Amino acid sequence: KNEVEQSPQNLTAQEGEFITINCSYSVGISALHWLQQHPGGGIVSLFMLSSGKKKHGRLIATINIQEKHSSLHITASHPRDSAVYICAAPQGGSNYKLTFGKGTLLTVNP
Amino acid sequence: DAGITQSPRHKVTETGTPVTLRCHQTENHRYMYWYRQDPGHGLRLIHYSYGVKDTDKGEVSDGYSVSRSKTEDFLLTLESATSSQTSVYFCATDSRKGDQPQHFGDGTRLSIL
Numbered sequence: 001k002n003e004v005e006q007s008p009q010n011l012t013a014q015e016g017e018f019i020t021i022n023c024s025y026s027v028g029i030s031a032l033h034w035l036q037q038h039p040g041g042g043i044v045s046l047f048m049l050s051s052g053k054k055k056h057g058r059l060i061a062t063i064n065i066q067e068k069h070s071s072l073h074i075t076a077s078h079p080r081d082s083a084v085y086i087c088a089a090p091q092g093g094s095n096y097k098l099t100f101g102k103g104t105l106l107t108v109n110p
Numbered sequence: 111d112a113g114i115t116q117s118p119r120h121k122v123t124e125t126g127t128p129v130t131l132r133c134h135q136t137e138n139h140r141y142m143y144w145y146r147q148d149p150g151h152g153l154r155l156i157h158y159s160y161g162v163k164d165t166d167k168g169e170v171s172d173g174y175s176v177s178r179s180k181t182e183d184f185l186l187t188l189e190s191a192t193s194s195q196t197s198v199y200f201c202a203t204d205s206r207k208g209d210q211p212q213h214f215g216d217g218t219r220l221s222i223l
Binding site: 001033035041042043044045046047048086088096097098100101102103 | 150151154160168204210212213214216217
């Protein structure tokens with residue numbers, strides 16, 4: 001089974017700061033997922049990436065397959081970015097059964 | 111979005127009663143999943159389906175059963191609910207096409223007293 005670890009567990013930032021959330025996994029994978037969950041809300045998939053970098057607006061996700069590590073960056077953070085960010089990796093041998101990290105709670109203060 | 115509807119959105123019931131949660135999708139995705147989300151555990155896979163009448167167990171399947179009689183519907187049943195099954199349940203679908211990620215429903219908050 002793939003073990004997925006996220007850091008930090010909690011992160012508080014001031015509006016405008018650059019944010020980095022880290023994710024490491026134990027078993028080699030084909031693609032890694034990043035998701036966002038607002039308090040009391042549903043879950044939205046942000047990225048699915050297998051190599052290099054992906055960007056969507058102020059969000060950037062990177063992955064290093066050799067080091068089994070991925071990062072999610074938020075540039076010019078805003079209070080509306082406050083949410084739980086979750087990474088997920090396929091379980092060993094299966095691309096569609098995911099193991100999820102416990103999430104990083106991000107709070108961006110105005 | 112994938113047009114996923116979960117019903118009910120909230121339910122309170124008593125220990126020992128049967129409960130069925132429904133996930134309905136309009137995007138004709140082949141793969142469907144049921145997860146539970148609990149504090150300190152993150153999302154955990156209960157059961158998944160890779161086609162009509164094709165289902166398999168996830169990591170926390172004990173006490174749960176599923177059925178998928180048509181592409182658009184995936185049912186999760188708690189045959190005899192226990193307090194440990196109090197949780198938020200999410201359904202997700204996956205087209206498995208290219209780099210398309212899983213799409214999630216809005217969740218069902220289930221409380222078992």
